[in-house]
Amino acid sequence: MNFRRWWAVTRKEFLHIVRDPLSLYMALAIPLLLLLLFGYALSLDVDHVPTAVYDLDRSSASRELIEQFKGSRYFDIVASASTPDELNAAIDRGKAIIGVVIQPGFGSDLKGGREAKVQLILDGSDSNTASIALGYAQSLVTLYGIEVRAIARERLGAPKVNSIDTRIRVVFNSDLKSRNYIVPGLIAVILMIIAAVLTSLCVAREWENGSMEQLLSTPLRPVEFLLGKLAAYFAIGMIDMVICIVTGVFLFEVPLRGSAVLLIASSALFCFGALCWGILLSTITRNQVIAYQLSMISSFLPAFLLSGFIYSIDNMPPVIQLVSRIVPARYFVTILKGIFLKGVGIQILWAELLALLLYGSIVFFIAVRKMRAKVA
Amino acid sequence: MSEFSVVIEHLTKRFGTFVAVDNVTLNVGKGEIFGFLGPNGAGKSTTIRILCGLLAPTSGKAIVAGYNVASDPELVRANIGYMSQRFSLYDDLTVAENIDFFSGIYGVAKDKRPIRKQYALDMSGLVGREDSMTRTLPGGLKQRLALGCAILHEPPIIFLDEPTSGVDPIARRSFWDLIYQLSEAGQTVFVTTHYMDEAEYCHRLALMYKGKMISLGTPAELKQALGKGSMEEVFVESIEREEAASV
Ligand SMILES: Nc1ncnc2c1ncn2[C@@H]1O[C@H](COP(=O)(O)OP(=O)(O)O)[C@@H](O)[C@H]1O
Numbered sequence: 001m002n003f004r005r006w007w008a009v010t011r012k013e014f015l016h017i018v019r020d021p022l023s024l025y026m027a028l029a030i031p032l033l034l035l036l037l038f039g040y041a042l043s044l045d046v047d048h049v050p051t052a053v054y055d056l057d058r059s060s061a062s063r064e065l066i067e068q069f070k071g072s073r074y075f076d077i078v079a080s081a082s083t084p085d086e087l088n089a090a091i092d093r094g095k096a097i098i099g100v101v102i103q104p105g106f107g108s109d110l111k112g113g114r115e116a117k118v119q120l121i122l123d124g125s126d127s128n129t130a131s132i133a134l135g136y137a138q139s140l141v142t143l144y145g146i147e148v149r150a151i152a153r154e155r156l157g158a159p160k161v162n163s164i165d166t167r168i169r170v171v172f173n174s175d176l177k178s179r180n181y182i183v184p185g186l187i188a189v190i191l192m193i194i195a196a197v198l199t200s201l202c203v204a205r206e207w208e209n210g211s212m213e214q215l216l217s218t219p220l221r222p223v224e225f226l227l228g229k230l231a232a233y234f235a236i237g238m239i240d241m242v243i244c245i246v247t248g249v250f251l252f253e254v255p256l257r258g259s260a261v262l263l264i265a266s267s268a269l270f271c272f273g274a275l276c277w278g279i280l281l282s283t284i285t286r287n288q289v290i291a292y293q294l295s296m297i298s299s300f301l302p303a304f305l306l307s308g309f310i311y312s313i314d315n316m317p318p319v320i321q322l323v324s325r326i327v328p329a330r331y332f333v334t335i336l337k338g339i340f341l342k343g344v345g346i347q348i349l350w351a352e353l354l355a356l357l358l359y360g361s362i363v364f365f366i367a368v369r370k371m372r373a374k375v376a
Numbered sequence: 377m378s379e380f381s382v383v384i385e386h387l388t389k390r391f392g393t394f395v396a397v398d399n400v401t402l403n404v405g406k407g408e409i410f411g412f413l414g415p416n417g418a419g420k421s422t423t424i425r426i427l428c429g430l431l432a433p434t435s436g437k438a439i440v441a442g443y444n445v446a447s448d449p450e451l452v453r454a455n456i457g458y459m460s461q462r463f464s465l466y467d468d469l470t471v472a473e474n475i476d477f478f479s480g481i482y483g484v485a486k487d488k489r490p491i492r493k494q495y496a497l498d499m500s501g502l503v504g505r506e507d508s509m510t511r512t513l514p515g516g517l518k519q520r521l522a523l524g525c526a527i528l529h530e531p532p533i534i535f536l537d538e539p540t541s542g543v544d545p546i547a548r549r550s551f552w553d554l555i556y557q558l559s560e561a562g563q564t565v566f567v568t569t570h571y572m573d574e575a576e577y578c579h580r581l582a583l584m585y586k587g588k589m590i591s592l593g594t595p596a597e598l599k600q601a602l603g604k605g606s607m608e609e610v611f612v613e614s615i616e617r618e619e620a621a622s623v
């Protein structure tokens with residue numbers, strides 16, 4: 001390994017990158033675009049649900065319950081119906097997804113400790129949103145009921161009922177936001193795709209324009225050549241990583257509980273492996289189009305399906321579980337979730353980090369071997 | 377060290393059952409301009425690739441700069457300059473960037489770099505155009521720059537695979553002037569061509585046909601042996617005799 005030869009390749013590769021600004025912008029913009037697109041599209045959270053109310057009780061208690069809905073960020077009251085037809089029309093026309101019907105006697109039943117009745121009507125056409133909205137609405141109503149009773153008991157000198165109170169509040173805790181789980185997984189998938197695709201072109205290009213033959217006739221060694229290429233694209237991969245992390249933390253408000261240094265270090269390991277994968281495909285195929293398509297499929301599908309990002313690995317058949325062990329994104333998803341959400345450190349994640357290091361090294365080793373084999 | 381730059385003994389290269397280079401034996405002396413003449417598919421590029429350590433020979437032996445290409449390809453590579461048939465530099469890099477890159481991968485010593493860079497610019501006639509994009513250069517200049525880049529490390533042996541294909545006659549002529557300069561400075565030049573006029577410029581040449589070397593000698597010797605006035609006639613006559621012999 002000769003430092004000067006390696007640096008000559010790295011420098012040349014950087015020049016190629018800056019001379020092709022369109023590709024550079026794409027390499028930096030596409031991860032952000034994907035993250036925004038999937039970050040919003042895949043979110044299982046529901047807020048600002050358009051809500052119609054129909055108050056048949058018209059007591060102070062029912063008005064207070066409606067106030068609770070108004071005050072919640074999960075619901076927007078878009079209609080106040082005065083007949084059942086008005087309520088149905090609001091839902092049928094898609095103006096509201098959920099209808100809240102407060103039955104007559106709600107206020108007095110509540111105070112009297114009897115079963116107070118609230119009816120919830122749902123628009124079933126968006127069943128996912130509707131069922132989540134239903135859960136929120138149920139919680140809100142139950143919570144309200146408990147509060148009213150607690151206040152009443154307090155007045156009568158009865159003990160407070162705190163335990164149920166907190167349990168229900170968990171439902172509204174921002175920590176249950178599904179986005180928190182989706183964003184770290186997304187970062188792994190996006191980085192895998194971008195890194196593998198970036199490098200998939202770079203070796204094949206040299207074969208296609210004939211420069212590879214020239215390079216192979218010089219003292220330049222395969223290791224120096226590949227490490228030079230890696231270094232240039234590694235810089236881009238890490239910039240992408242930082243863009244994704246910043247977007248995740250500041251836009252999607254995913255909490256970063258663990259060490260930022262560990263996060264960067266593990267990203268670097270993962271990035272190295274993913275770049276090596278692209279390089280290997282490029283070295284083997286020697287064809288830019290084929291290498292590009294292969295890198296796309298072979299990075300996207302496993303990272304998406306077998307990383308535990310969306311589908312839990314524990315629920316997969318044993319054979320598939322075994323296959324998932326050679327998917328680097330699997331380890332990275334675990335690492336990212338661990339660092340972001342649990343704040344755990346290297347003493348918990350060392351096995352995953354080791355797996356990433358092993359993956360990168362093995363793929364790099366094979367790529368170097370493949371390049372040597374082509375020479376002989 | 378022998379007095380030969382290149383020693384080839386019974387060199388054979390097969391691709392599957394196809395014989396691309398068939399039992400070729402020849403020596404090239406130091407400082408010689410040695411020509412490899414033959415039609416497309418004769419096996420010229422394949423031979424050069426073997427000599428540069430890019431392809432392993434199927435059988436036979438090749439010694440370049442005193443090193444066996446099969447067992448010491450890395451030592452061979454440090455002692456040769458090679459201009460392949462297809463490649464002419466990186467189009468999206470400037471003239472200076474191309475020179476710096478090759479200087480780097482050939483491992484030219486730091487203190488020698490400015491001198492070698494100036495040399496490459498001088499010989500390719502690109503002084504003052506260091507910052508031009510290589511893509512914008514005319515073919516002839518690109519070819520000269522490619523040669524300049526291939527000899528930055530002052531290799532004792534230079535392999536040129538059809539260096540002048542696709543270049544106009546005037547540019548070809550001045551390219552050959554460069555080859556003579558290298559030879560006069562003691563560097564060995566091994567060059568392939570299918571232009572008959574270029575064959576005349578070589579000190580010695582081998583006629584290649586269907587993987588076989590069908591004759592070897594100086595242009596004068598080859599013409600005299602067959603009683604012909606031009607290389608063109610020598611070439612046609614040699615091939616006809618070869619065809620007749622193989623029937
Ligand atoms: N890698 C290869 N695999 C199979 N056949 C090859 C390969 N390289 C060259 N050939 C064949 O060997 C023959 C000689 O090729 P080449 O040495 O390039 O000829 P020349 O340079 O004299 O035009 C051609 O018929 C070519 O098709």
Ligand SMILES: [Mg+2]
Nearest residue numbers: 420421422461
């Ligand atoms: Mg050829």
